[in-house]
Amino acid sequence: MRGAGAGVSEVLAASAVAGRVDAFQRALLSWFWRERRELPWRGVGDPYATWVSEIMLQQTQVVTVVDYFQRWMARFPDVAALAAANEEEVLEQWSGLGYYRRARFLHRAAKVIVEEHGGELPSTLEGLRTLPGVGPYTAGAIASIAFGLPAPIVDGNVIRVFARLFAIEGDPRSTANQKSFWGLAEALVDPQNPGDFNEALMELGARVCTPRSPACLLCPVREFCAGFASGEPEALPEVARRSAVKPMRAVAVVVTRQGRRGKELLVGPRDAGGLLAGMLEFPTVEREGKRWPKLDEVASLLGMKVVAEEVGELTHVFSHRRLLTRIFAAEVGSEATFADERWRWVPERELSQAAISALTRKIYERSKQLETT
DNA sequence: AAGTCGGGGTG
DNA sequence: CACCCAGACTT
Structure with a gap:
């Protein structure tokens, strides 16, 4: 039994992925390349589009974002167009999407990119991280998807997938467990296909390794999974107690x-x-x-x-x-x-x-x- | 570590 | 209903 927050190397060594990282990556990627959804921000080859989509996708489901993304890109096709807009125009486009601070951050960051980065998105993890609204997840997502860097990502999907794959117990938000999730993401990301690998992990969490009743029989990596082996994959991750409404x-x-x-x-x-x-x-x-x-x-x-x-x-x-x-x-x-x-x-x-x-x-x-x- | 910040989909 | 979602930021 591994306690919460065990070191990454111990967690990995004790798992079915140990010594088979390549096989794990191949299984996940070939599933993704076969089954992935067509989404308007995929395969566009435009870091701005990746950035916009990732900000919109923060705490927001893919189906909700699709229409907003397309209207946004039609209205603000590039960083310069966004930077030149006024705040009310930006909020008009965001109207109904929620977490309006995201729209303000996007707008403010666009001005920073124009004024301090020559209109081009920073292409490093550290550079991206300086932009308002870009935290550890979003920086990793843009770095890997738009710039092909082997950066790790951890979002709600990845937490669920890893908690089950590696039987990570305890509060997934605890500092110790967060270190485990980020360490695993870094150890597993495929340097040949970092963006696809990261998207594959999230898509697996969204469509197969779901919160209530995961579709293990459709899972391309179930042979690596401690949760599947236990017969109770839905028991992990532990659910956090919610504050009162x-x-x-x-x-x-x-x-x-x-x-x-x-x-x-x-x-x-x-x-x-x-x-x-x-x-x-x-x-x-x-x-x-x-x-x-x-x-x-x-x-x-x-x-x-x-x-x-x-x-x-x-x-x-x-x-x-x-x-x-x-x-x-x-x-x-x-x-x-x-x-x-x-x-x-x-x-x-x-x-x-x-x-x-x-x-x-x-x-x-x-x-x-x-x-x- | 806990609170704040929207809105919608889902069982 | 409750839970969850390609989280970030403040205190």
Whole structure:
């Protein structure tokens, strides 16, 4: 029995991969070359495309990313185009994808690349690592996939695959186990095909070595796997205890007016730094806990008296928050203006392409739906 | 080492 | 529901 965080060489020596690293690499790679999915960022040969895809894929599944990636590349085809854009345009493209800080990092890094690297992505692990938003995983992914360097990667898929292959017990996030995962990734990556090898590990985790019921009978490396041998591959890795989801309440008012070009809606940017920082939203008051804010509080936010009708309520779940929102609707005169420069009128047909979060999109859909009934 | 930060897919 | 996802960054 190996304890958590055993040295990499001991873990490797005690496994079925010992002395057969070449065979392991060949088995994994030939499966990958046969079974891999066609994805829009694969085989493009453009480090910028690899970078964009890897940032989008952070904590986000492949199927979700595909459309966003294609729209992004059409709008910002290269580093220079991204660097020249303003932040709102960047957030418009990211709208709905979540973790908006990633979009800001991508944008900021593009400026750094133009100003300090002559417009070319750094081609070393250390250079990539200096870019905002590029951590150990993403640096390894770009280095191996775009530049052919034998850099290791460890993501959620690799953790699961290695925990099973090598029977790594204990909390996979512990420092000791992280050292094991990174050490194994470094020891196993095929220097001839580092990018394909790394992608193969992740694709195996995503499609075969899945969390609940892994498809071991389809696995190209099951002969090397301690989890398969044990008969209980799904027992690893150990699942971490999740922190509690805190309740939140909010009141949002969808304020409309008839502008010269049809109906317009009042929106403003959220505070920087917090949840959904900088995204446009309807006038909203949020509160931690289960007590509802009052409509008056939204009115004072706007500096006006609001005559509004409640049109519904919806729930939105974040990873660590559960937010219930009461939605009101108010129509104001076409001459309505607001002293606070935070607020601005957006034509209804432009809202769907604005820099709004999925939550704001849901609120809008709900208010529209009630209008017609 | 623990918390923060979205959103969607899945059993 | 709960869990997970081609994580990074802050405290």
